[in-house]
Amino acid sequence: MKFDLLKTDTETKARRGRLHTAHGVVETPVFMPVGTQATVKGMTPEQREALGAEIILSNACDLFVRPGHELIKGQGGLHRFMGWDRPILTDSGGYQVFSLSDLRKIDDDGVRFRSHLDGAPLFLSPEIAVDVQSALGSDVVMVLDDCLAHPASHDDALRSMRRSMEWARRCRTRFDSIEDNPNALFGIVQGSTFPDLRAESADRLIETGFDGYAIGGLAVGEPIPEMYDIVEAQDPLLPPDKPRYLMGVGTPRDLIECVARGVDMFDCVMPTRHARNGWLFTTEGHIVIRHARFRNDESPIDENCECPVCKKYSRAYLRHLYVSKEILSSILNTTHNLFFYLDTMRRIRHFIESERFSELLAAARSSGAQ
Amino acid sequence: MKFDLLKTDTETKARRGRLHTAHGVVETPVFMPVGTQATVKGMTPEQREALGAEIILSNACDLFVRPGHELIKGQGGLHRFMGWDRPILTDSGGYQVFSLSDLRKIDDDGVRFRSHLDGAPLFLSPEIAVDVQSALGSDVVMVLDDCLAHPASHDDALRSMRRSMEWARRCRTRFDSIEDNPNALFGIVQGSTFPDLRAESADRLIETGFDGYAIGGLAVGEPIPEMYDIVEAQDPLLPPDKPRYLMGVGTPRDLIECVARGVDMFDCVMPTRHARNGWLFTTEGHIVIRHARFRNDESPIDENCECPVCKKYSRAYLRHLYVSKEILSSILNTTHNLFFYLDTMRRIRHFIESERFSELLAAARSSGAQ
Numbered sequence: 001m002k003f004d005l006l007k008t009d010t011e012t013k014a015r016r017g018r019l020h021t022a023h024g025v026v027e028t029p030v031f032m033p034v035g036t037q038a039t040v041k042g043m044t045p046e047q048r049e050a051l052g053a054e055i056i057l058s059n060a061c062d063l064f065v066r067p068g069h070e071l072i073k074g075q076g077g078l079h080r081f082m083g084w085d086r087p088i089l090t091d092s093g094g095y096q097v098f099s100l101s102d103l104r105k106i107d108d109d110g111v112r113f114r115s116h117l118d119g120a121p122l123f124l125s126p127e128i129a130v131d132v133q134s135a136l137g138s139d140v141v142m143v144l145d146d147c148l149a150h151p152a153s154h155d156d157a158l159r160s161m162r163r164s165m166e167w168a169r170r171c172r173t174r175f176d177s178i179e180d181n182p183n184a185l186f187g188i189v190q191g192s193t194f195p196d197l198r199a200e201s202a203d204r205l206i207e208t209g210f211d212g213y214a215i216g217g218l219a220v221g222e223p224i225p226e227m228y229d230i231v232e233a234q235d236p237l238l239p240p241d242k243p244r245y246l247m248g249v250g251t252p253r254d255l256i257e258c259v260a261r262g263v264d265m266f267d268c269v270m271p272t273r274h275a276r277n278g279w280l281f282t283t284e285g286h287i288v289i290r291h292a293r294f295r296n297d298e299s300p301i302d303e304n305c306e307c308p309v310c311k312k313y314s315r316a317y318l319r320h321l322y323v324s325k326e327i328l329s330s331i332l333n334t335t336h337n338l339f340f341y342l343d344t345m346r347r348i349r350h351f352i353e354s355e356r357f358s359e360l361l362a363a364a365r366s367s368g369a370q
Numbered sequence: 371m372k373f374d375l376l377k378t379d380t381e382t383k384a385r386r387g388r389l390h391t392a393h394g395v396v397e398t399p400v401f402m403p404v405g406t407q408a409t410v411k412g413m414t415p416e417q418r419e420a421l422g423a424e425i426i427l428s429n430a431c432d433l434f435v436r437p438g439h440e441l442i443k444g445q446g447g448l449h450r451f452m453g454w455d456r457p458i459l460t461d462s463g464g465y466q467v468f469s470l471s472d473l474r475k476i477d478d479d480g481v482r483f484r485s486h487l488d489g490a491p492l493f494l495s496p497e498i499a500v501d502v503q504s505a506l507g508s509d510v511v512m513v514l515d516d517c518l519a520h521p522a523s524h525d526d527a528l529r530s531m532r533r534s535m536e537w538a539r540r541c542r543t544r545f546d547s548i549e550d551n552p553n554a555l556f557g558i559v560q561g562s563t564f565p566d567l568r569a570e571s572a573d574r575l576i577e578t579g580f581d582g583y584a585i586g587g588l589a590v591g592e593p594i595p596e597m598y599d600i601v602e603a604q605d606p607l608l609p610p611d612k613p614r615y616l617m618g619v620g621t622p623r624d625l626i627e628c629v630a631r632g633v634d635m636f637d638c639v640m641p642t643r644h645a646r647n648g649w650l651f652t653t654e655g656h657i658v659i660r661h662a663r664f665r666n667d668e669s670p671i672d673e674n675c676e677c678p679v680c681k682k683y684s685r686a687y688l689r690h691l692y693v694s695k696e697i698l699s700s701i702l703n704t705t706h707n708l709f710f711y712l713d714t715m716r717r718i719r720h721f722i723e724s725e726r727f728s729e730l731l732a733a734a735r736s737s738g739a740q
Contacts (some may be wrong), residue, residue: 038690042697067690071666073687083682296441312453316445320408320437327412330697 001013001140001184001211003243009357013235013262016352019243021087021139022182023079024054027242028264029352031255031345032089033338034272038072038082041272042327042334045084051307051335052342054086057267060133060142061093065115065122069135089140089267092129093169094164094188095216095248098147106146108163126170130185134178142214143171145188150221157192164190164216172208173291175251184211186245193222195233204236212243215263219248228257235262251279251370252344259348262363271341275333278322281340285369289333294319306334307339371510371554371581373613379727383605383632386722389479389613391457391509392552393449394424398613398634399722401461401625401715402427402608403708404642408442408452410702411642412697415454421677421705422712424456427637430503430512431463435485435492439505447507449679459637462499462541464534464558464719465586465618476516478533496540500555512584513541515558520591527562534560550553554581556615563592572607582613585633589618598627621740622651622714629718630731641711644705646661648692651710655739658713659703664689677709723725 007016017198033040033048034202040048048056058078063069075081082242097104097111104113110125124132129144145164148157168187175185187210191197204211215234218227231246238244245265246258255266271281278289282302287294289301300310301318309318309332321329351360377386392500399573403418406429410418418426428448433439445451448458461684467474467481474483480495494502499514515534518527545555557580575583584603588597608614615635616628625636641651648659650670657664659671666717671681671688679688679702691699717725721730 005437037694037696039696039698042699042701044698065688065695067689074666075668075684081687081690083687145531295437296444298445312444314451316437316441317408317451317453318450324407324436326407327407327697327700328409328414330374331412331414331701 003212003241005241007352008240009260009352010355011358012260012361013232014259014348014352014357015262016349017086017243017262017264020056021055021184023085023139026087027349029035029255029259029339029345029348030054030265031084032265032267033322033341034059034267034269035082036062037066038063038078040338041331042276043084043338047335048084048338049086051339052346054339055089055139056084056086057089057091058082058130058136058138059093059096060090060136061096061124062139063136064093064124064132066117069132073135073137079137087139088136089343090133090136090138090142091247092133092142093124094129094147097124098149108166108317110144110167126167127174130171130174134181134183136184140184140186140212141171141175142186143168143210144188145187145216147217147220148190150192152192154194154197157194157197157279158191161190161192161197161201164188165201168205168210169199169208172210182347186210186214188214188247189238190217190219192217193226193230195230197235198230199237202234206239210242212265213238214245214246214247216247218246218326219250224254228261231258231263233263238262252341253364253370255341255344256348256364258362259352260357271337272334275337276330278329278333280333281337283369286368287317287366289318289322291319301336302340305336307336307345309333309336309339373582373611375413375611377722378610379630379722380725381728382630382731383602384629384718384722384727385632385634386719387613387634389425389457389675391425391554393455393457393509396424396457397719399625399629399715399718400424400458400635401711402635402637403711404637405452406432408448409437410704410708411645411706412700415666417705418454418708419456421709422716423460423708425509426454426456427459427461428452428508429463429507430460430499430506431466431468431544432496433506434463434494436487439502443505443507449507457509458506458597460503460508460512461617462503462508462512462514463494464499464515464517467494468519476533478536480514480537484627496537496546497544500541500544500548504551504553508553510554510556510582511541512556513538513558513580515560515586517590518560518562520562522562524567527560527564527567530573531560531562531567534558535571538575538580539578542580549734556580556582556584558584558586558617559604559608561585563596563600565600568600569605569607572604576609580612582615583608584615584617584633586617587622588616594624598631600661601628602631604684608632610676622711623734623740625711626718626731626734629722630727642704642709645707646700648699648703650703653708653738653739657668659685659688659692661689671706672710675706675710676713677707679703679709
């Protein structure tokens with residue numbers, strides 16, 4: 001994998017880049033739609049492509065549990081299985097296991113947990129996490145990390161971070177043992193909200209050496225300004241010639257704020273999950289489509305939006321589909337919200353290119369947009 | 371509305387025709403996908419068009435209850451509301467009310483029933499049924515009829531049929547009072563399984579005069595051979611220069627058998643509803659995609675199918691989506707099943723045109739296909 005840093009903003013830390021992967025090129029900053037179970041919920045691959053999605057995230061841990069990575073490997077890999085020939089980044093499973101915390105047991109070897117489907121005992125180690133993602137044929141493999149709940153004490157965060165760094169090293173060793181490996185491996189900076197631990201984590205990862213660096217352990221309940229500060233403090237610690245990926249973040253406003261702090265890659269379930277709940281993003285804040293005031297509303301979700309849903313359907317129709325529990329409600333709402341996110345990234349890239357990113361940032365701040 | 375009878379098969383009663391409606395031309399014999407709540411479940415209008423759907427059926431009674439025909443009229447009519455500019459036929463509501471039989475009360479005036487949503491009292495008369503469908507802007511309006519459960523006594527069937535015929539006459543009067551009406555009105559033959567009542571019903575409808583004739587009251591539990599006999603007996607009773615529409619039927623085999631008995635139009639929830647339940651049609655019978663034997667199956671649903679799902683996805687992937695309860699499961703299964711039905715109709719039309727329809731019929735019979 002190769003990363004070209006095309007332009008760095010002079011007034012902020014925003015970066016315009018290009019990621020070359022085994023399945024094609026990704027323009028950064030980029031938002032990756034989440035496709036947990038080998039599909040982005042509610043969309044066909046063709047619909048995702050039409051919206052301009054260049055890379056998606058899938059969850060290795062979910063696929064490890066069902067249908068199994070060996071099955072997918074036997075079907076020609078995840079790209080072929082799900083009919084998507086553009087790049088895929090896979091989450092290693094650390095965060096997924098963390099989300100099921102009452103069922104997990106972590107030690108230095110790895111994570112023992114139970115399947116959320118049938119309670120079967122499962123084990124994930126750094127080596128297994130790499131093997132699973134390699135079997136899937138992921139373009140960007142993430143190291144297995146130990147995710148802490150927020151808030152954590154300095155002691156707990158230190159122990160957890162050091163374990164994660166040792167796991168990252170073991171992932172690197174396993175990944176490097178794969179012959180003719182066309183894929184990339186990203187490390188994940190941990191250390192909770194403690195600057196000294198974040199700095200040590202970054203140093204240790206850089207010492208091991210990765211194709212990209214993720215900022216993990218955020219968006220777990222800490223206040224947003226604190227999250228922004230941690231992201232900002234990360235920038236000088238990470239090598240400028242490698243992509244930075246902020247995991248699990250966030251709102252459209254978060255995307256702009258964190259690009260301004262040097263982030264190149266994002267993923268979040270928010271646009272797709274909110275869509276299914278009828279929460280729709282607009283340039284003037286969100287709307288909740290089930291509300292009675294949209295019952296007879298002939299206007300589109302957002303007058304300023306160029307998405308195929310806004311060009312064709314009224315809020316009244318979308319409300320009707322939502323209250324009628326129609327599948328098309330999820331399809332159209334997901335189309336709009338994902339377009340909104342992908343279009344936000346297109347505008348971010350455009351404004352960095354034309355050296356006007358600060359204007360976009362100022363506009364986002366003054367509009368009070370989420 | 372104009373109907374061109376292009377060709378009549380010499381060995382069977384199969385007919386090749388063309389329906390000219392206010393929203394375009396429909397080649398017959400035709401299958402109409404069902405879009406009850408102003409959407410065909412699980413598909414965008416663009417996806418329906420790509421599969422070759424030329425006309426869809428929507429249920430006036432459902433839309434009357436929610437969101438209301440006046441609301442849809444205010445939004446520019448049903449075509450604009452749901453983003454579908456091809457023809458729409460609307461079911462009057464008789465069968466829908468019949469399906470909710472414990473809540474309805476029928477007399478000569480019309481049907482009193484309760485909303486399945488909030489229990490609100492509602493009333494549908496022949497005049498209101500026409501007004502509702504006209505407000506929607508339906509290309510083909512169906513008369514309101516009184517649907518009987520099967521089996522029914524001759525007395526009950528007689529009374530019900532005569533009421534339906536009187537209602538049909540009142541619908542005609544109301545429909546004709548609408549100025550510059552570009553749409554068509556179809557009558558519905560009733561009479562349960564009694565040939566004398568079916569004959570009287572057809573005579574009375576023809577006396578009133580309609581743009582097309584539907585065969586109603588079938589597919590309500592009677593044996594399939596009896597249904598075929600009734601359809602066959604209907605043919606000489608109906609004017610050859612008007613389209614015949616068999617309501618709510620059926621399996622792919624039923625389509626071929628009933629085309630052979632002179633039917634031009636069909637609708638049925640089977641392909642779409644079965645799709646959501648993982649029941650998929652193939653040229654060699656159906657498969658139930660959740661079955662464990664498809665867990666690792668690399669082949670498509672049907673090797674002989676040219677649909678976009680069979681060209682791209684394995685049974686293993688479709689099983690994974692189904693057991694994972696992914697929305698994409700309904701989307702892809704619906705795509706396949708609807709293609710299967712629409713392609714069956716394309717083959718039927720092609721074989722009638724090339725004077726080989728009997729071959730297709732014989733092949734369907736000898737294959738034992740459903």
